[in-house]
Amino acid sequence: MSDGLDGLLDGQLAYYRARAPEYDEVYDERGFSSLTNLVDELPIGGDVLELACGTGQWTVRLAPRAAQLTAVDGAPEMLDIAQRRLEAAGLTATFRQEDLFAWRPQARYDTVFFAFWLSHVPPQRFAAFWAAVAAAVRPGGRVVFVDTDAAERRTERAAPGGRETVLRRLKDGSEHEVVKLFHDAAGLAGQLGKLGWTAQVDPADGGFIRGVATLTDRSARD
Numbered sequence: 001m002s003d004g005l006d007g008l009l010d011g012q013l014a015y016y017r018a019r020a021p022e023y024d025e026v027y028d029e030r031g032f033s034s035l036t037n038l039v040d041e042l043p044i045g046g047d048v049l050e051l052a053c054g055t056g057q058w059t060v061r062l063a064p065r066a067a068q069l070t071a072v073d074g075a076p077e078m079l080d081i082a083q084r085r086l087e088a089a090g091l092t093a094t095f096r097q098e099d100l101f102a103w104r105p106q107a108r109y110d111t112v113f114f115a116f117w118l119s120h121v122p123p124q125r126f127a128a129f130w131a132a133v134a135a136a137v138r139p140g141g142r143v144v145f146v147d148t149d150a151a152e153r154r155t156e157r158a159a160p161g162g163r164e165t166v167l168r169r170l171k172d173g174s175e176h177e178v179v180k181l182f183h184d185a186a187g188l189a190g191q192l193g194k195l196g197w198t199a200q201v202d203p204a205d206g207g208f209i210r211g212v213a214t215l216t217d218r219s220a221r222d
């Protein structure tokens with residue numbers, strides 16, 4: 001794409017590849033582990049596709065709810081950890097490495113799920129991402145997502161340059177610029193409405209949002 005963001009997005013993926021061995025610490029430090037209990041309250045079922053699965057913190061909760069589960073991520077280091085987590089729990093999923101900014105779905109699913117991914121999709125790629133998601137949803141299917149809310153901005157350091165990016169530091173001292181949007185529930189539902197989705201986005205306890213979206217007029221797209 002000629003929006004000048006390829007370098008930033010390549011850097012973002014490189015950051016997560018490097019972060020994979022230390023990624024789970026955020027779940028321990030910030031009590032995110034109990035957040036994955038949200039899965040039990042969300043409408044997840046049938047054939048499930050998880051995007052940006054990371055180390056499998058959500059994958060392991062989705063697997064028992066899914067007829068079949070496919071989990072994708074761009075970082076092989078993340079996929080390795082996720083696969084081991086599933087195996088240790090005696091669960092199965094199909095793992096696939098994909099760049100979600102180039103991804104064209106080859107199949108359709110009843111549920112498409114992503115946690116802490118949408119906030120890393122820059123505004124310029126938002127519509128294209130949701131168009132790809134639409135092509136992955138079966139008639140009657142839904143998209144379910146969880147992310148940080150707008151108040152989380154205070155926990156991050158804005159990167160200079162006026163882009164919607166933040167600076168993150170890894171244990172080795174390296175600094176990385178990462179896209180981070182702080183969506184608020186009402187604004188996000190409105191944005192999705194303009195793209196042809198009917199979305200219910202609500203605050204969830206602890207500085208998070210949870211959303212469920214269905215295509216408003218499926219026949220216009222198929």
Ligand SMILES: C[S@@+](CC[C@H](N)C(=O)[O-])C[C@H]1O[C@@H](n2cnc3c(N)ncnc32)[C@H](O)[C@@H]1O
Pocket residue numbers: 009012013016017051052053054055056057058072073074075078098099100101114115116117120
């Ligand atoms: C904030 S983590 C979320 C991981 C997991 N969903 C969770 O909630 O713990 C973002 C994930 O996006 C993945 N990612 C970053 N850029 C990507 C890209 N271009 N394509 C696919 N995955 C990407 C990273 O490897 C990382 O696993």
